[in-house]
Amino acid sequence: MAANPTLYDVAREAGVSLATASRALNGSTRVVKAEYRDRVLAAAERLGYTANLSAQAVARGTSSTVALLVSDIADPYFSSIAAGVSRAAAAEGLTVTIAVTERDAELEISLVRMLRGQRPRAIVLAGSRFIDEDDRGTLVGELQSFIGTGGRVSLISQDELPFPTVSIDNSGGAALLAGELVDLGYRGFGILAGPENLATARDRATAFVGALPHPPVAVVHGAFSRDAGYTGMMQLIDSGLGELDAVFAVNDVMAVGALSALRDRGIPVPDRVAVAGFDDIPMALDVTPPLTTVRVELEAAGAAALALALGDEPSPSIVRMPVEVVIRASTPPR
Amino acid sequence: MAANPTLYDVAREAGVSLATASRALNGSTRVVKAEYRDRVLAAAERLGYTANLSAQAVARGTSSTVALLVSDIADPYFSSIAAGVSRAAAAEGLTVTIAVTERDAELEISLVRMLRGQRPRAIVLAGSRFIDEDDRGTLVGELQSFIGTGGRVSLISQDELPFPTVSIDNSGGAALLAGELVDLGYRGFGILAGPENLATARDRATAFVGALPHPPVAVVHGAFSRDAGYTGMMQLIDSGLGELDAVFAVNDVMAVGALSALRDRGIPVPDRVAVAGFDDIPMALDVTPPLTTVRVELEAAGAAALALALGDEPSPSIVRMPVEVVIRASTPPR
DNA sequence: CTGTTAGCGCCTTCAA
């Protein structure tokens, strides 16, 4: 088990000094005579040298890493965002380390602390927004001191936090959707509202309800997941659909769960109940019927978040991702 | 913009030596008097100290990072695996850096080189298996020299490479599935076979065909993606379904695309054609009809891959993930 | 059990 060749080995092999080797391999400004440079490059190639990034980071005082926090990487919402972040990072020559919060506020905070140890160039938070004040406070504090030491932070869809954020117009999108559904002739709405303490969910539900001419027939809370959509819909079904002719799930994965619940109960969609979601995850096209939803360019949002974190705008800037209602077969005119 | 507090700062603040502070904060063989330890801990807390992981890595000669390579993090197959890897990593106190190969062999190789710079404890490859000999050779070489310098490697579903791997019984699963479909009464098979140069795809297609009593009616090649499944199915439709009464897509995302194509063309599933896939991604339950497939515990596979890489088995060991045919409504008895 | 002191691999002044 030979050790990794070090820059020193390369220098010796090339018959130059450490400094010259360093400059030839990575040196930004300094110029190295072509002959030396070639010798160094050849030596590096021959030895299979790869710069030790940790050592570089220590010496330079800055790393080429960005950290991404997501609630659940298997969730299409987050994996789309992650795809955007990692593509943008690759374009910048940055590597991304990813951490999963499992929707646990305390875990999220401790992960941020841990991640700070990497001294990443930036931390991008795509996790959930907690409404709990304490957690919020410590998270903000942690992030703030990260910034205090030269770090950059950006958030996705958490616009009440004092950092640059890529904002998704949850309220606007939900209200628009409500309007369109009403125009299509729907009257009795059920809401799968997600977690009560999650701002994204709450904003969407509240705005949707606010844009309705009459109060909704039913509101069910639960997790932000496919399974919660499924069980939430089951609850609605079991308590009698009655007047209910449309269900709005505050995100697509929940809507997908709801569709499956309806199918499993033999309730025709959209004939008996229509279903709509939010996010326009890729899967929305492949369920039956295709899902009406509010489109958000998730990958672009991820890329934008990284750009925002890396860019040098005056701090609390904000990028608004456009939202757009997409009517599909799950909500035909009634 | 204050710099990050260093261990030295903490030591000074606590009135102890650097070494003591180090031992109190990270020392493996813990032997620091309680009073000192508390002082150090308090000082660290007060200063908001976080160990510089890069510096630790340099000093220790070993990092606490693992690298994961996937083809496409937005693909449910890979995001499930990533979830497994990152959960297992978190349990070990390791952070995972993720790189996306975009199914590009050369990019994959250069990413491996780049990742080696991190000196990760292990590299887990969940990407595609290339059949091209040259690429294969350089990839193996790169990995081998990584191992030569003390690194660990594991693969998922690439069992022809000389490294510890979590193997998925592609051939066995496909053959089993074929048998069950034949038993169910299907006779005219179409195959959405995926890329010709991808071993996983080829193994599945070949084994499936091999287990059939008669040659398939049609075989269509294409990418390993949802869209390729869609267009592949469209091709089958446009060239006339004829005898064809069942389609096997070599992975679920393709099968999902195929279902959408059939739906868009108004062809009833499963009445006119049945559809089956492979992987049992979560979405398989939520399409209509629910998808018959071969189940692979993807998250477990990811976790197993990390364990394999970290474990100290004699090198080229292999973990076989069980596969299991799951018959759902997309392939009822005919 | 604690402090001193070399490194770890690399970058970057500073002279030459």
Added chain:
DNA sequence: TTGAAGGCGCTAACAG
């Protein structure tokens, strides 16, 4: 343009 030398933050002998 090159090389020598100090330093980045931390760990690990090695004495005390």
